[in-house]
Amino acid sequence: MPQRFTAADILFISLGGTMGSLLRWWIGLGFMGNFPVPTILVNILGAAALGVLHASQHRLHPQGRYLYMVGFCGSFTTISLFSLETLQLFEAGRPWAALVNLFLPVGIAIVVVVLVIRVVEKSIERRRQ
Amino acid sequence: MSILVVLAVGLGGAAGALLRALAGRLLSYDFPVATLVVNVSGSFLLAAIWFGLPAEAEFIRALVGAGFCGALTTFSTFILESVLLARTGHPGKAVLYLALTLSLCSLASWGGFYLMT
Numbered sequence: 001m002p003q004r005f006t007a008a009d010i011l012f013i014s015l016g017g018t019m020g021s022l023l024r025w026w027i028g029l030g031f032m033g034n035f036p037v038p039t040i041l042v043n044i045l046g047a048a049a050l051g052v053l054h055a056s057q058h059r060l061h062p063q064g065r066y067l068y069m070v071g072f073c074g075s076f077t078t079i080s081l082f083s084l085e086t087l088q089l090f091e092a093g094r095p096w097a098a099l100v101n102l103f104l105p106v107g108i109a110i111v112v113v114v115l116v117i118r119v120v121e122k123s124i125e126r127r128r129q
Numbered sequence: 130m131s132i133l134v135v136l137a138v139g140l141g142g143a144a145g146a147l148l149r150a151l152a153g154r155l156l157s158y159d160f161p162v163a164t165l166v167v168n169v170s171g172s173f174l175l176a177a178i179w180f181g182l183p184a185e186a187e188f189i190r191a192l193v194g195a196g197f198c199g200a201l202t203t204f205s206t207f208i209l210e211s212v213l214l215a216r217t218g219h220p221g222k223a224v225l226y227l228a229l230t231l232s233l234c235s236l237a238s239w240g241g242f243y244l245m246t
């Protein structure tokens with residue numbers, strides 16, 4: 001059994017979770033377009049930020065992991081809304097838009113995360129030399 | 130929009146993030162089971178309340194939908210875990226994880242929709 005969360009861990013996770021959720025909700029507020037751009041944007045941005053944080057983790061305070069990575073990035077990005085919007089496109093008789101919405105953000109996010117991890121690792125290496 | 134809705138999103142978000150972190154502690158294997166479980170269950174719950182609750186239920190929708198389900202499920206961790214699986218010499222597991230997450234979450238959303246309409 002892994003060790004328990006401390007009170008500070010719980011505080012940092014909830015703080016990050018609150019901020020990430022509010023920012024995601026605020027970005028999507030009042031959006032009326034016929035393709036779910038806010039969710040795509042939030043998910044790619046959040047994945048890129050998590051990639052940067054992961055690659056520079058050794059410089060992060062241990063509890064920064066809970067605040068920024070688990071709390072903020074984890075809650076800022078979302079799959080429940082992403083898959084609901086994919087379903088809604090499908091139900092609206094737009095199966096191609098649904099497929100694009102399902103695969104495009106995943107493809108872009110993977111490429112972006114691989115790139116940012118590589119860039120951060122390179123810059124850390126260069127600083128060490 | 131009332132201040133209550135803002136409060137609901139923030140509160141639900143904190144609860145979702147905590148439950149996701151707890152799942153990560155309880156279900157730690159060499160395959161990202163915890164993220165898969167929270168993503169699939171959150172997708173089901175969001176679709177169920179989206180189609181099951183009336184539009185006037187603004188507070189509950191914000192609390193459970195945008196707040197709790199939004200924060201319980203995560204796209205960033207899902208992508209990072211896939212990339213890390215591939216980078217640590219498990220490309221097969223990475224592809225399996227991607228395929229399982231996308232298919233099961235879509236199925237879960239559809240399940241919530243089907244149940245409530």
